[in-house]
Amino acid sequence: MNKKILLSENDIPKQWYNIVADMKTKPLPPLNPKTKEVINPADLEPIFAKELIGQELSQERWIDIPDEVRELYKIWRPTPLVRATGLEKALGTPAHIYFKNEGVSPIGSHKLNSALPQAYYNKKQGIKRLTTETGAGQWGTALSFAASVFGLELDVYMVKVSYEQKPYRRSMMQTWGANVIPSPSNKTEAGRSILAKDPNNSGSLGIAISEAVEMALKDDDTRYTLGSVLNHVSLHQTVIGLESEKQMEIAGEYPDIVIGCFGGGSNFSGISFPFLRHKILDGKGIRIIAAEPASCPKLSRGKFEYDYGDSTGLTPLLPMYTLGHDFQPADIHAGGLRYHGAGTIVSQLHKDGLVEVQDIPQLETFEAGQMFANTEGIIPAPESTHAIAAAIREALKAKEEGVQKNILFCLSGHGLIDMSAYDQYLSGTMTNFKLTDEDIAKTTDTLEKLAP
Numbered sequence: 222m223n224k225k226i227l228l229s230e231n232d233i234p235k236q237w238y239n240i241v242a243d244m245k246t247k248p249l250p251p252l253n254p255k256t257k258e259v260i261n262p263a264d265l266e267p268i269f270a271k272e273l274i275g276q277e278l279s280q281e282r283w284i285d286i287p288d289e290v291r292e293l294y295k296i297w298r299p300t301p302l303v304r305a306t307g308l309e310k311a312l313g314t315p316a317h318i319y320f321k322n323e324g325v326s327p328i329g330s331h332k333l334n335s336a337l338p339q340a341y342y343n344k345k346q347g348i349k350r351l352t353t354e355t356g357a358g359q360w361g362t363a364l365s366f367a368a369s370v371f372g373l374e375l376d377v378y379m380v381k382v383s384y385e386q387k388p389y390r391r392s393m394m395q396t397w398g399a400n401v402i403p404s405p406s407n408k409t410e411a412g413r414s415i416l417a418k419d420p421n422n423s424g425s426l427g428i429a430i431s432e433a434v435e436m437a438l439k440d441d442d443t444r445y446t447l448g449s450v451l452n453h454v455s456l457h458q459t460v461i462g463l464e465s466e467k468q469m470e471i472a473g474e475y476p477d478i479v480i481g482c483f484g485g486g487s488n489f490s491g492i493s494f495p496f497l498r499h500k501i502l503d504g505k506g507i508r509i510i511a512a513e514p515a516s517c518p519k520l521s522r523g524k525f526e527y528d529y530g531d532s533t534g535l536t537p538l539l540p541m542y543t544l545g546h547d548f549q550p551a552d553i554h555a556g557g558l559r560y561h562g563a564g565t566i567v568s569q570l571h572k573d574g575l576v577e578v579q580d581i582p583q584l585e586t587f588e589a590g591q592m593f594a595n596t597e598g599i600i601p602a603p604e605s606t607h608a609i610a611a612a613i614r615e616a617l618k619a620k621e622e623g624v625q626k627n628i629l630f631c632l633s634g635h636g637l638i639d640m641s642a643y644d645q646y647l648s649g650t651m652t653n654f655k656l657t658d659e660d661i662a663k664t665t666d667t668l669e670k671l672a673p
């Protein structure tokens with residue numbers, strides 16, 4: 222039995238997989254936030270590069286990966302698929318647990334899979350400057366490197382709580398030449414209006430997106446990029462699952478369960494969509510699980526409605542499971558999972574019963590993270606610990622039932638820049654956050670009014 226299954230550069234996929242082509246119920250279309258009509262691709266052009274808009278609305282099954290992007294993927298791809306034998310032993314489970322290690326990328330997470338093509342398409346179109354938001358800092362670092370490779374300027378609006386908790390992420394972005402601004406900021410109307418109401422606001426991805434979109438709309442040479450939620454981001458991330466498919470084949474096994482942690486859905490989509498296509502097209506009995514934080518449970522406790530992707534309503538209205546664009550998540554350490562909505566594709570798949578969800582309290586995730594570190598040697602990102610916790614739950618269930626299951630999860634990133642979170646966990650001062658139905662109702666009750 223191989224501990225680690227490696228592929229060669231030739232095995233890096235040549236195309237991304239677009240699951241929309243195979244979905245029986247297609248996702249509902251995005252709406253123009255002003256007219257509430259179905260979006261016209263031209264409406265998006267002041268915000269995004271044209272090729273990315275094409276991918277966002279595409280129904281084609283396979284989309285070519287440009288050679289320039291594939292060459293850059295070679296810096297770290299294909300990533301290893303590892304059998305977590307240490308973890309299996311510690312759990313005493315008959316389950317075989319595999320993880321796809323996306324933490325080996327130069328920036329430490331899966332986010333570079335989409336940052337490179339997004340920077341590439343913008344550069345190709347002649348765009349000079351990009352704006353973006355970042356939560357945990359992983360997307361910001363990914364885009365900083367990608368912008369630097371393609372000679373683009375970059376402004377990153379970083380959620381204030383992460384800016385303060387994760388100073389080294391900021392330094393990484395600055396090393397790659399990006400301007401990093403704590404959000405909410407005084408630079409934008411969106412930021413100023415939030416600070417006027419609440420000067421101590423610790424920020425959220427929704428607010429940071431408003432700021433970054435606003436700045437892109439103000440300048441013709443600037444475009445906005447997003448690290449999650451949107452269809453084209455999920456599309457780029459399918460390299461994770463496509464490689465895993467080959468690696469599982471080499472291992473001589475097929476996953477019964479595929480798990481990804483869930484922020485806006487990009488690493489989850491990346492690992493799961495290529496396998497989900499076997500379930501949709503060939504009726505494979507495979508379970509797909511999204512692991513989300515109990516304090517930001519959009520898929521398990523949110524509403525399926527049209528909602529904005531940001532806090533102030535500048536983005537298109539997207540049909541998704543959402544906690545409401547005004548939802549202010551607790552300051553959990555998995556900053557990248559503190560987002561109010563789920564991507565439209567995953568939302569539709571969940572509505573159709575093709576995707577399961579588990580919501581996991583913060584303390585359980587860190588317990589899982591520490592167990593993983595001690596058995597497999599890798600300190601996982603706080604976001605990734607959600608996938609590990611869900612994998613452990615399933616492995617223990619297999620043990621209880623006395624059945625052998627193959628479990629595959631995405632290790633979306635390492636946690637070496639997140640040690641302040643581990644410090645808090647180890648000192649015993651970390652807490653779980655309770656979210657009541659009344660809390661959720663406050664930001665979801667008015668959602669029906671947004672769409673016609």
Ligand SMILES: Cc1ncc(COP(=O)(O)O)c(C=O)c1O
Nearest residue numbers: 359449484485486487488557634
């Ligand atoms: C390491 C890591 N994993 C997961 C996520 C969640 O994002 P997504 O749901 O788009 O994969 C993030 C987001 O910042 C992250 O940094």
